[in-house]
Amino acid sequence: MSQRSMRALRRECEAGLADLPIPAPFGIPELVANMEAARGRRIVLRELPDRLARVNSACGLRLKAGETSFVLYRRRPTTYQTQHVILHELCHEWFDHGTSLDAEQLRRLLPVFDTSLISRVMESGTTVQARAQYDTHDERVAELGASLIPRMAREVPSDDMVGRLANSLARPVAHRRRGFFLRDFFRRD
Template identity: 75%
Template sequence: MSLRQLRKECEAGLADLPIPVPFTLDQLVANMEEASGRTIRLHEMPDRLARVNAACGLRLKAGGTSLVLYRRRPTAYQTQHVILHELCHEWFDHGTTLDAEQLRTLLPVFDTSLIARMISPAAAASFASGGGTVQARAQYATHDERMAEFGASLIPRMARDLTTDDMVGRLDNSLSRPVAHRRRGLFPGKRSGDA
């Protein structure tokens, strides 16, 4: 698949993502929870789990809850990108999963007690029996991983292109793009105020 095709597929998949104005991760998660009816929890992985070849982002999905684990990166932008990558998996409803050996390689101390504490004992039992979905941001060999990675790059651009009609929004728009035409939404036919 070409980069152009990947971009079009990502744009189509993210067209109805409820991006908040102004953009914050917390509000994006709240909007995604409302739109999907699922609970999404973000949790920073402790430093003791951070190894050179360990995953920098991990999504665990069971029942009505998804847990996004992430490693803090050197900059806030990089950390946000890791989180957005996992949230793209959630929004695109990717269902691929890592097997137990791949998971142990990427996150050596992972076990179901973490899931029991963060989500629920029932979710931990589901993962132990192979019933949950586990995805990690560590390799990009699959279409789902490339989609999530590209989507994580698109979301901040989409958020910057959305403006509000109040005085501050109009001022920000005119000063940040003094020669460009005002855009109400990133995609043709879709206005930022449409629900």
């Protein structure tokens, strides 16, 4: 992807996330609650048990049916990676991305599920997205959005004592190149 198209994708993503109700302090359950209130849809997060996970199965999956969206995710080696998978699927929800998988792709990504179950899900008109490939525009938007949300969350001011302390420690008084240094004090002009 060229620099120009990456910048355009970032602008598109930032514009789409501008109204995302990011909680302060940030947390996935709080973000989900805010998204539910903003969109009027129920969002259910569920971790896929290890016994259902396969090496080539999806890291995350979003099923959108009726007034409820289900976000299924596999626990990753680190908390950060698991959060990223969840945020990726929540970005699909926020941007209201449509179906991007067919029944055969879903069967390959979720081999532990019965073929008839997958067929019924697909025939019911349920929107299905799985985090396993990144070659579509929707996947790129969701992937970038999952990276931007934690950064945006750090910029949300918090009124509680812990939030104010974290905010003050996260932003040093001066940038090193612009700061006051001892050598500047002894400089001869």
